[in-house]
Amino acid sequence: MGDSNENHDDLVELSCEQTTLLERYQEITNEANKRKAIEMMQSVDWDLQQAIDKSFAGDAQYSDTVSSNTLTARSTSFAHDDDGQRDEMDEDLWFDGASEIHNGTSAIDTPVNDWGIFKGSAEWAGTSTSSANNSNKTLGTSNLRSKSGRNALSVISGTGTGEEVSGLERDSDSDGFDGHMEVEEDADDLQNANGKVEERAPLVPSEFTSIEEAMNNFTVVFEARYGYNHPPFFAGSLRDALREAFEAPGRPVSERRPLVMYLHNDNAVASNIFAKNVLCSDNVASLLNGQFITWGWDMTQEANKLMMLRWLEWNDIRDMNRILRKTSSEQYPLVLIVTKESGVFQLFEYCCGFDRPEDLMQKLIRGLDSYQRVKDVEEGEEKQRQEREMIRQEQKREYEESLARDRANQEKLERQKQVQEKEEAQRQLAEEQKADRMKKLASSLPSEPTANDANIVMVRMRFPDGLAEIRRFRRDEPLNNLAIFIESKGYDMKDYRIWNSDVPKKDLVTL
Structure with a gap:
């Protein structure tokens, strides 16, 4: 057989795509004989899906010497495998073409693979006459049979979410599986149930809230x-x-x-x-x-x-x-x-x-x-971008600092201006008040006597600013009139003293 394979390989040159398809076919169907795999792929013009369907359809024609108890145990082991052993069951129960589901008197041709029980288009149905019952997690009592009636898989519902497989029978005169299945109710098969086949939940349900x-x-x-x-x-x-x-x-x-x-x-x-x-x-x-x-x-x-x-x-x-x-x-x-x-x-x-x-x-x-x-x-x-942003931020910071300095200087100038204006107003007010007082003091003095009047005294005064002035007073006038005259010139006695020319000098106000 090995020589035959080598001779066949020598005669057939496969492209890269054909080699990949061949490897996938052998991996999925567990076909170890490369020659048979090549012949199968060539027979369907290298259509992988068709080759797989044809291969599994051919697997239905196996010998009737297989014990139904062994097959039942095998089915049960598939049902209780949690993480991936369902693949083997999927391969054993691979069917091609549209399956007919007999539920009471109705038949529905629908491809169903949503739960992963079959990879073909077979579908389970319960005893309910409504197809809406298929959405439930438990299945009704059913008997799955091929159209020819030769092969039968009895299924009953369990109390949980799975189905129990009671047995798998094939007639010894079976010459192949025609790709169609028929589901009929069979109450007798309830007594032989000894395993469960669980439905496969979808990765994402068709309805979800978020x-x-x-x-x-x-x-x-x-x-x-x-x-x-x-x-x-x-x-x-x-x-x-x-x-x-x-x-x-x-x-x-x-x-x-x-x-x-x-x-x-x-x-x-x-x-x-x-x-x-x-x-x-x-x-x-x-x-x-x-x-x-x-x-x-x-x-x-x-x-x-x-x-x-x-x-x-x-x-x-x-x-x-x-x-x-x-x-x-x-x-x-x-x-x-x-x-x-x-x-x-x-x-x-x-x-x-x-x-x-x-x-x-x-x-x-x-x-x-x-x-x-x-x-x-x-x-x-x-x-x-970060460097540009850093430069922009630095420029922005410097601008804001400069703006803050300008604003501070402007505010300082404004404050100085306000102070100056206030001081100027106060100065003007003080000058006005001083001028009014000087006028009042000057008007309060008696008139200056003439040079020809008798009993007059001429007083020569030198002010702090260097100016000098001569004023005539009558001898009988009080000395205070001299102080009033000097204050009328703007020299308040609170700030100034009147000294005579004697040695030592004397404050005339205190005399």
């Missing part, structure tokens, strides 16, 4: 499915995540980081494998934790997808909006690496569900290097 509630639900359910070794998801809105990544409020430019958006879709073939083996790998989780802001969203529900597209419009990330509108669910999960340059958000790189951990690591590192160059430019611009 974005914080939605993001908290995303993290809690993600950890319940894939474990705790994952990058920390930002617990806010997309706008807040963009602000935290590219503005780092209150922190320097060096702490800004590119944004990674993880968009999940439970309807995708690789949703579980990518989340567990790629996003939660040690290297990827460590790199995202240390160098990126990671924000997650669930695109499974159409309402959540439309909400995501609106958010991209509101935040002006139009190129990403166009890409998501054209991306089919088979390509999910998506890891979008977002950078920002010159104020514009840019989708630098993205990975789809079929990329390997090393592919994602390479793209993350390239995105990190690219944004580091942007940050280097922004840091230089920020440094220049």
Whole structure:
């Protein structure tokens, strides 16, 4: 067999894309024979989804020697596996085409993958005649059968949130599974129930009261499915995540980081494998934790997808909006690496569900290097801006100091002017009062006698300013008239003394 594989490999030359698709096919289907894998992919013209569907449809034609008890135990073990063992059950219960659900007398053709029970389009239904009962967390008593009636999976409802699997039977003459399933009520199967298959809660429910509630639900359910070794998801809105990544409020430019958006879709073939083996790998989780802001969203529900597209419009990330509108669910999960340059958000790189951990690591590192160059430019611009701001602040400070000095000088001049004006007013008032007093004193003196009058005395006075004046007085006039005359000239006796020419001098006022 080994020689055959080598000969076949020698004859077939695969492109890089074909090699990647082949590896993903072998990983998902657990097909160890590379020759068979190549033949399968060639038979469907390298359509991975079709090859996987065809492979799992072929798995239904296995031997009837498998014990139903063994299969029942296996189903039960799947139901009680908490963190990711559901993938195996998903692969065992993979169906292609639209499934018919018989609930009473009605049949509904609806693709359902919201809870992650099947990766095809099969859907569980309870005993209720209303399809609205499918939203409940518990399922009614049902019997899941193929249309041919050869294969049957009996399911009964439990008291909790899961369903019990009683047994799995296949007829020995089964020649394959036709891709359709039929659900019928079978009360007899209630007695054989011995296991539970739990529904899978969505990462983001279709209805939530706040974005914080939605993001908290995303993290809690993600950890319940894939474990705790994952990058920390930002617990806010997309706008807040963009602000935290590219503005780092209150922190320097060096702490800004590119944004990674993880968009999940439970309807995708690789949703579980990518989340567990790629996003939660040690290297990827460590790199995202240390160098990126990671924000997650669930695109499974159409309402959540439309909400995501609106958010991209509101935040002006139009190129990403166009890409998501054209991306089919088979390509999910998506890891979008977002950078920002010159104020514009840019989708630098993205990975789809079929990329390997090393592919994602390479793209993350390239995105990190690219944004580091942007940050280097922004840091230089920020440094220049800070220097300009420092100069502006210094100039502003000097201007304000100069303005304060000018204002102080102006106020000082105003005060001096006011003091001078007040002093001048007081001086003028004093002079006016002095002049009035001098006039009154002069008018109170008797008239000066003439030179021809008898009994007169001539008094020669020299004033402090150097001026001299002669005045005639009558001999019978009191000496006080001399003091009044001198005061009428502006020399108050409170400030001046009248000295005679005797030696020693005598104060005439005191005589």
